[in-house]
Amino acid sequence: MAIQLSAKSRRLQSRQSAFNHQLIVFQLRQEWFAMPIQMAQKVISLDKVYGAGAEVSFTLYQNQEIPILNVKRRIFGAANPQYLLPQSGAATNNADSQYHTKRFLLIMKSPTGELVGLPLDSPPSLRRISESAFMPLSATYLESGQIRCIKCLIVPDPEQPPIFLLDLDQLFQAQTALPGANQAM
Numbered sequence: 001m002a003i004q005l006s007a008k009s010r011r012l013q014s015r016q017s018a019f020n021h022q023l024i025v026f027q028l029r030q031e032w033f034a035m036p037i038q039m040a041q042k043v044i045s046l047d048k049v050y051g052a053g054a055e056v057s058f059t060l061y062q063n064q065e066i067p068i069l070n071v072k073r074r075i076f077g078a079a080n081p082q083y084l085l086p087q088s089g090a091a092t093n094n095a096d097s098q099y100h101t102k103r104f105l106l107i108m109k110s111p112t113g114e115l116v117g118l119p120l121d122s123p124p125s126l127r128r129i130s131e132s133a134f135m136p137l138s139a140t141y142l143e144s145g146q147i148r149c150i151k152c153l154i155v156p157d158p159e160q161p162p163i164f165l166l167d168l169d170q171l172f173q174a175q176t177a178l179p180g181a182n183q184a185m
Helices: 007-017 071-076 139-144 168-177
Strands: 020-028 031-036 040-045 056-061 064-069 104-109 115-120 125-130 134-136 150-154 163-166
Touching: 020 071, 020 115, 020 163, 056 104, 064 104, 071 168
Parallel strands: 031 163, 064 115
Antiparallel strands: 020 031, 020 125, 040 104, 056 064, 104 115, 134 150, 150 163
16 A cells, blocks of 8 residues: 655655755855854854964953964964954054954854854854765875865855865864964863
């Protein structure tokens, strides 16, 4: 005996088979990165930063110290002591420059549950991406490529640039693997 599905049941079944991941997506340098939305706590304007230029600096938010990771250094590997400056260029002496170079801080939970900030040059966005858009990266690229701390590639649409899915475990392990990393974090 064959069971006939209603049109509504077929639509629901097709939606479930096209499972979507909710990701927070942001740009660093010329590349796009994503992480599961469940890891993100909030996005705030990045104001005063203390200890800038170090592997880990911090800011104060609601009377709480939020460590800020030098995410560009961890992902791209190049020393970038001015990672808190906007991508567009150098800082100016103009007192109003802070309003023209607004930065953002993505506050997330580390694997240990601690709140940590990732500095961003532009606000991140929320995207729903189909499971079929995820593609593995070759072992060669993962070992020797210019971008580190990534799990896989996401190609949501051939007309859009690809997105690298961050490997958050590697991103947080990097703090102990890099010279000069703050071990007390």
